[in-house]
Amino acid sequence: METERLNQQLILASERGDVDAVHQYLANGASVDYKDEEGRTALMAATQKNHIDVVKILLEAGSDVNERDITLLTPFICSGANGFHEILSLMLDYGADLKSVNRFGGTALLPSSEKGYLKTVQRCLDAGIPVNHANDLGWSALLEAVILGNGGRLYFDVIELLVEAGADVNLPDREGKSSLQHAIELKQEKVVQILKREYVESNETIKQAKSLGRADQYEQAIGLIDKALESDQENLDLLYYKGHFFQELKRYEEALEQYQQALAINPNDLDFYFYTANCLRLMKKTEEALAEYDKAVAFDPDETFYLYHKSNYLRELGRHVDAVRAMDQLLDLQPNRYDFSFHKANSLRSLGKHEEAIEAIENAIKNDPTNPLYHTHKQKSLELLAQK
Incomplete structure (x- = not known):
């Protein structure tokens, strides 16, 4: 009974992100392999809440990143589906199965592409997760990014990464439509250009800043953008990328400031409500994030x-x-x-x-x-x- 209690407490402490308690329960004999009634290990509980420090402890203690819960979800795929790219990167070092799928037949790349988690998409592609794998709905990562995206700045960058990694723009879904056909029907003009490999970034600052961002050199990227903003203060694209890079640095308040500045310039650019919601989500400000979605829905x-x-x-x-x-x-x-x-x-x-x-x-x-x-x-x- 004591062991059972320790195991249960380990999961609860992992879910809370209580590093000291996790150390204590492990030292007292709690098992990282124990599962609760939902089939969750302590690692899954910590992953769901994005508790990176706890995840590190559990991985070092031998927790399995490929262990499934009752919904067939693994901690590895969970990290991808939630855009927790730091945790996903850790799990790649601990034997993550790159071809593993969730109950819908999707790899970690698919939900991260669907939801616009740019850095997670990059990590998945860099690790070698197959770019053209289709889930049981018949959608590849590229199809999901086009159909469930909106062709805006964030989704354009996701799609650009996928295309560069060899995504097949002509791969059909279960209805026989390709990503290119969907993009044309959805009037995602810039996406159509990238799918046809006709797009050329005309803003040299954005081009260089994006390159620095891919290399995690966010401070340098922000410096470039700041210089460009001196003479182009109302450029919404520049404000977006500055906010995005602040977000990657976990400087969330500064990211929100850029998004709010953009909305002050153009309240009809609804994408900035989406960017704000994503940022608030990472800050674990749930109700505020949901309110931002509602603002966009109210507009249209x-x-x-x-x-x-x-x-x-x-x-x-x-x-x-x-x-x-x-x-x-x-x-x-x-x-x-x-x-x-x-x-x-x-x-x-x-x-x-x-x-x-x-x-x-x-x-x-x-x-x-x-x-x-x-x-x-x-x-x-x-x-x-x-x-x-």
Whole structure:
């Protein structure tokens, strides 16, 4: 019983980020291999909360980065899906399986591309994670970045990285559409240019600053931008990159200042609400981050991008009631988006609402009847319903 208690306390301490307690429980015999009722090891608990110091301790103690919880998620893929590139880099040093996938068939590269976690995408590509792997929805990292992105500054840079790494712009999804076709339909003009390899960055400062950013030389990049801003104070692109580099340095307040300055210049550039939300998320200011998504949605209620990424964040937080509400709004806007129905079904299943989850997944099946992922999901929900 004492060992069981120590093991449980280790997971709780890891989730809190309590370094001293983690050391103590390990010294007293707690096991890094122990799993809670959700199948989480202490490493998974620490990873989910982005507690880097605790992750380091657990890795040194022998915790497995490829161990799966009951949802088939590993700490390694979890770090990629949440944009925790520092943790992901650590896990690469401790035997991360580059080809491992989550329950949707996606590697760590896919969710990081979907959510616009630029540095995580770079780390995944540098490590050699296959760039053209497609998940069970039929989407590669590039398809996700185009379809679930908006062609703005951040997603353009993600797409640029993927293309440079050899992403196939003509790889079709399950409907037979390529990334290039989707970008054309979505009127992502700059993305179309990069996919056709026709884009040339005309701003030399931004070109040099991005190169420095890729090399983690953020201070130098900010210095370049500051010099350019002296004569071009209202350049929104310069303000974005300055904010982005401050964010990578964890100088979050200074990053927010740049994004807010940009919004003061042009309140209609809704991307800056998205950048602000991402920054606040890293600061663990949950409600403030959600409010920024809401501001963008209020400006343009028919724009699905901001509402979708709000729903993503809600799912990460385990706030599935709110996530379902967001998915319903999205489905009202785009009833034929089978991926929206699928995400809704996942949240409903997490809430134990299996009949409603089956109804939602049947809507996805109607749009893509041969997708085995949907049928597997429906079968699991039927099994859970029978157990109630």
